[in-house]
Amino acid sequence: MKPKKLLIITYYWPPAGGPGVQRWLKFVKYLPDFGIEPIVYVPENPSYPIIDENLISEVSKKAIIIKRPIMEPYGFAAFFSKNKTKKISSGIIPNTKKQSFLDKMLLWIRGNVFIPDARVLWVKPSVSFLEKYILENNIETIITSGPPHSLHLIGLELKKKCNINWLADFRDPWTTIGYHKALKLSSFAAHKHKKLEHQVLNSADVIIVTSESTKTEFQSITSKPIQVITNGYDIENIGKQKLDSKFSLAHIGSLLSERNPKFLWQCLSELIYENPLFEANFELKLIGALSPDVLDSIHDFGLSKYINNLGYVSHREALEQQRKSQVLLLIEINSEETKSIIPGKLFEYMVSERPIIGIGPEGADFSKILKETNTGIFVNYDEKEKLKSTVENYFKEFLEGNLSSNAVGLQNYSRENLTKQLVGILPIS
Numbered sequence: 001m002k003p004k005k006l007l008i009i010t011y012y013w014p015p016a017g018g019p020g021v022q023r024w025l026k027f028v029k030y031l032p033d034f035g036i037e038p039i040v041y042v043p044e045n046p047s048y049p050i051i052d053e054n055l056i057s058e059v060s061k062k063a064i065i066i067k068r069p070i071m072e073p074y075g076f077a078a079f080f081s082k083n084k085t086k087k088i089s090s091g092i093i094p095n096t097k098k099q100s101f102l103d104k105m106l107l108w109i110r111g112n113v114f115i116p117d118a119r120v121l122w123v124k125p126s127v128s129f130l131e132k133y134i135l136e137n138n139i140e141t142i143i144t145s146g147p148p149h150s151l152h153l154i155g156l157e158l159k160k161k162c163n164i165n166w167l168a169d170f171r172d173p174w175t176t177i178g179y180h181k182a183l184k185l186s187s188f189a190a191h192k193h194k195k196l197e198h199q200v201l202n203s204a205d206v207i208i209v210t211s212e213s214t215k216t217e218f219q220s221i222t223s224k225p226i227q228v229i230t231n232g233y234d235i236e237n238i239g240k241q242k243l244d245s246k247f248s249l250a251h252i253g254s255l256l257s258e259r260n261p262k263f264l265w266q267c268l269s270e271l272i273y274e275n276p277l278f279e280a281n282f283e284l285k286l287i288g289a290l291s292p293d294v295l296d297s298i299h300d301f302g303l304s305k306y307i308n309n310l311g312y313v314s315h316r317e318a319l320e321q322q323r324k325s326q327v328l329l330l331i332e333i334n335s336e337e338t339k340s341i342i343p344g345k346l347f348e349y350m351v352s353e354r355p356i357i358g359i360g361p362e363g364a365d366f367s368k369i370l371k372e373t374n375t376g377i378f379v380n381y382d383e384k385e386k387l388k389s390t391v392e393n394y395f396k397e398f399l400e401g402n403l404s405s406n407a408v409g410l411q412n413y414s415r416e417n418l419t420k421q422l423v424g425i426l427p428i429s
Contacts, residue, residue: 003037004428007134007142009126009151011119013042014059017052017315019231019253019344023171024145025058026234030419032062036428039063039139041130043070043122050289054314068129070122073114111183115192116174120150127157134162141165141428143208149174152200159203165427168204171231173214176337197221206425211365213340227425230369232413233347238316241323247278247398248308249357249391250285250325252318253345257293258333261359263381265301267388271395272306278395283308287321322352326403327394332360334381342366347413350375355405357390375407 008028012020028038038060044067059065114120133139142164144155152168159166174197175190185193201207201222208227209215215226249268272279284298285308298304313321322328328349332338339361346366349356356376358366367378379387397403411417 003032003035005037005039005137005139005141006031006426006428007039007041007130007139008145009041009130009142009154010145011043011046011148011151012048013040013065014055015051015053016046016048017050017055017312020147020171021052021055022315022344023169023231025055026232026415027419027422028063029058029060029234030416031423032060033416034419034423036423036426037062037064039066039137041066041068041126043119044068046070047072050312052314054316066133068126070119072121073109073118107184111185112189115189116153116196117148117150119148120153123150123153123157126154127161130154130158131161134158134164139164141167141426143167143169145169145171146174147172147177149197149200152204153196156200156203166204167206167208167426168200169208170214170218171210173217173337173340174200176217176340205427208422208425211340211342213365217340227421229418229421230342230413231344231347232415232418233351233410234415236316236319238319238323241320244283244285244324244326246283246326247281247395248283248285248325249327249329250287250321251329251331252287252322253343254289255286255291255294255331256333257291258335259331260291260294260297261331261334261381262297262301263384264329264331264359264387265298265303267384267391268303268306269301270388271391272302277399281395281398282306285310285321285325287311287313287318319348319352322349322354325352325354326398327391328352328354328356328376330356330358330360330366330376332358332364332366334361336361339364342369346370350407350410350413353405353407355394355403357387357394359387373407373409373413375405 008024010024014021028040031038040063110118142155142158144151146152155166155168158164175193198221201218204224206225206227207218208229210230212228215228218226272282284303284306287310289312330343330346330349332341342365350373356370358370358376358378362380370376370378377390394403
């Protein structure tokens with residue numbers, strides 16, 4: 001039986017690194033097992049803030065990859081400051097009190113000139129190319145994945161022109177995303193974002209989201225069907241890793257200015273002062289992009305000498321480090337808007353067999369997953385004593401040689417099972 005064709009429009013694709021690439025890289029890996037031929041449309045010359053060449057080898061040989069040129073303003077903006085441009089494009093926004101005139105200018109341009117985002121210039125040429133491609137190749141269904149949410153505008157136009165089945169996949173919310181308020185939006189720009197969001201949510205045939213909270217949020221905007229398909233974990237060919245000899249607390253991923261849990265740094269500082277044994281064994285392992293504000297806070301609490309800052313590493317090395325670390329830190333911004341965010345690395349954490357300390361706003365969606373799978377402890381930003389006692393208990397288990405995680409129900413979050421869910425909602429007979 002001939003496979004059914006599915007056109008996937010996404011921005012992040014190998015050699016892009018970071019969490020944004022994993023979702024569709026893995027869906028594409030398993031779609032052929034369900035009789036679906038994935039055709040992936042991606043930019044030919046993107047400005048990716050993070051590169052991981054190792055991910056190229058993970059692209060399915062059964063997928064058709066189409067690349068078309070993109071014009072991005074980040075290339076021009078780098079003329080003024082390559083470093084600042086790279087940070088903004090990756091979501092690292094400087095603390096308001098520390099923003100230079102150039103910072104403010106770049107943020108204002110990003111928020112008010114390029115709506116909904118800096119990849120909007122790719123919409124028109126992509127629609128022109130894909131309209132013809134869809135007709136010539138008898139494609140009946142497309143999926144757009146955002147952010148960047150400008151890719152949903154490609155879907156919006158193709159829906160009008162080709163009357164095609166369209167699924168809009170939201171890896172993150174749109175107008176309620178944490179950094180949205182930092183973009184210095186004018187009232188006109190804010191209104192335009194809302195208008196575009198409304199058009200997309202009411203024009204797509206199916207909306208896909210990664211959390212129940214985002215589903216609830218979108219249900220107030222549209223009556224279109226909304227399906228929750230979380231991110232997940234894949235079976236990785238990584239052998240057993242030798243655990244760190246020290247009591248390592250590891251955070252893997254970006255720590256932005258607002259993702260700065262000062263009460264955690266305070267707890268660790270107190271434990272170092274109160275317990276010489278803790279001080280002798282403790283290591284704070286940081287892997288990924290770090291905001292200067294976070295590093296300043298860590299320094300202010302006297303923790304600099306305990307840091308093992310590995311910077312950005314390949315996805316494979318990140319998985320190895322997860323399995324080596326004694327305890328894994330999962331940190332989300334403390335705000336109402338971030339309750340719906342379920343970090344993609346949570347699912348890789350869960351299969352690492354290491355206990356997780358989750359920190360986030362009260363009622364965060366990922367707190368329920370930690371509890372259901374018995375993979376860690378969640379604390380909100382008002383629970384300093386609970387956080388401190390959790391670290392103390394894990395340290396005690398470390399000294400006794402029995403610090404581990406006893407997870408349950410993880411199969412629900414396997415990439416293969418999630419792809420099966422995706423195929424179940426595709427309008428492909």
